[in-house]
Amino acid sequence: MKKIISRREFLKYLGSVLTLETIFMKSEGWSNEEKKEFYGLLVDITKCIGCRRCERACAEANGLPIPDISEEKNKEVFKTLRDTSTIQYTVINKYETEKGTVYVSRRCMHCNQPGCVAACLVKAMRKRETGQVTWDLNCIGCRLCMISCPFSIPKFEYEKAIPKIQKCDLCFDRFNKGLIPACVEACLTGALTFGKRRELIEEAKRRIKSDPDRYIPYIYGEYEVGGTCVLYLSSVPFEQIGFNTQLGYEPYPKYTTGFLYAVPFIFILWPLAMLGFRKAVEGGKKYREEEKKD
Ligand code: SF4
Ligand code: SF4
Numbered sequence: 102m103k104k105i106i107s108r109r110e111f112l113k114y115l116g117s118v119l120t121l122e123t124i125f126m127k128s129e130g131w132s133n134e135e136k137k138e139f140y141g142l143l144v145d146i147t148k149c150i151g152c153r154r155c156e157r158a159c160a161e162a163n164g165l166p167i168p169d170i171s172e173e174k175n176k177e178v179f180k181t182l183r184d185t186s187t188i189q190y191t192v193i194n195k196y197e198t199e200k201g202t203v204y205v206s207r208r209c210m211h212c213n214q215p216g217c218v219a220a221c222l223v224k225a226m227r228k229r230e231t232g233q234v235t236w237d238l239n240c241i242g243c244r245l246c247m248i249s250c251p252f253s254i255p256k257f258e259y260e261k262a263i264p265k266i267q268k269c270d271l272c273f274d275r276f277n278k279g280l281i282p283a284c285v286e287a288c289l290t291g292a293l294t295f296g297k298r299r300e301l302i303e304e305a306k307r308r309i310k311s312d313p314d315r316y317i318p319y320i321y322g323e324y325e326v327g328g329t330c331v332l333y334l335s336s337v338p339f340e341q342i343g344f345n346t347q348l349g350y351e352p353y354p355k356y357t358t359g360f361l362y363a364v365p366f367i368f369i370l371w372p373l374a375m376l377g378f379r380k381a382v383e384g385g386k387k388y389r390e391e392e393k394k395d
Pocket of ligand 1: 209210211212215216217218234249250251252253254255268
């Protein structure tokens, strides 16, 4: 009989559980922006016209179903507030406010110290030196990242036989090729700006100072949960347009650590069981294919 998961593999993944401490220590190091230059996105809500070109560009760049962004379709889409999903990494929502209609882009915030990364036992979620929070194919579908995200961003492919987590990775592959994220490239109004986080904050402050009637004097993401690489400028208070303004400034890995140590050990081992199951499914499939060849 074929061996589906070796002892070495099992110990390797068990090791990843036992080195949680190391993961948390490393994540604390990311808060030092002097050492690492994070890149990010400045979303200027006052400039967004709700065309959804960013949604379409995101789908094209990631091989996802292409949304209909005709004016007619947009009217229908904006009747409900949408969340991101496994096939939509960024969505635009419409809000009626004291300052008129406002369109808000929802997406992964690429936290400076991400709860999702701290919680991921197999390091499928990673905070890159340049700020992006990416996910890898070794995701075992344990969903600890979902529980640990203050913005409820990671989404799980419940409908798939071997499900994984999906979310925006700020076009990390494009970044490595020297390209800006697809959504930024597609936006014609200047609502999305990609750049170094430090410079984006300077730019946001400059805009607030030069046009105080247009902006409220606050940059969402500058300090929330330890700071995020996606930053927002708005004309109306953020709590009026779907933002959680009660998150505080403490990084989430702090809470995640407490959470993980508080859960029964079986839940820590659960991902390993799922990994074993996944290996079994993959191994079984491979075995059947090989048998067919013989
Ligand atoms: S918003 Fe959630 S998924 Fe995105 S980096 Fe932060 S913790 Fe991770
Ligand atoms: S492409 Fe730009 S203007 Fe159009 S919906 Fe997206 S962010 Fe708004």
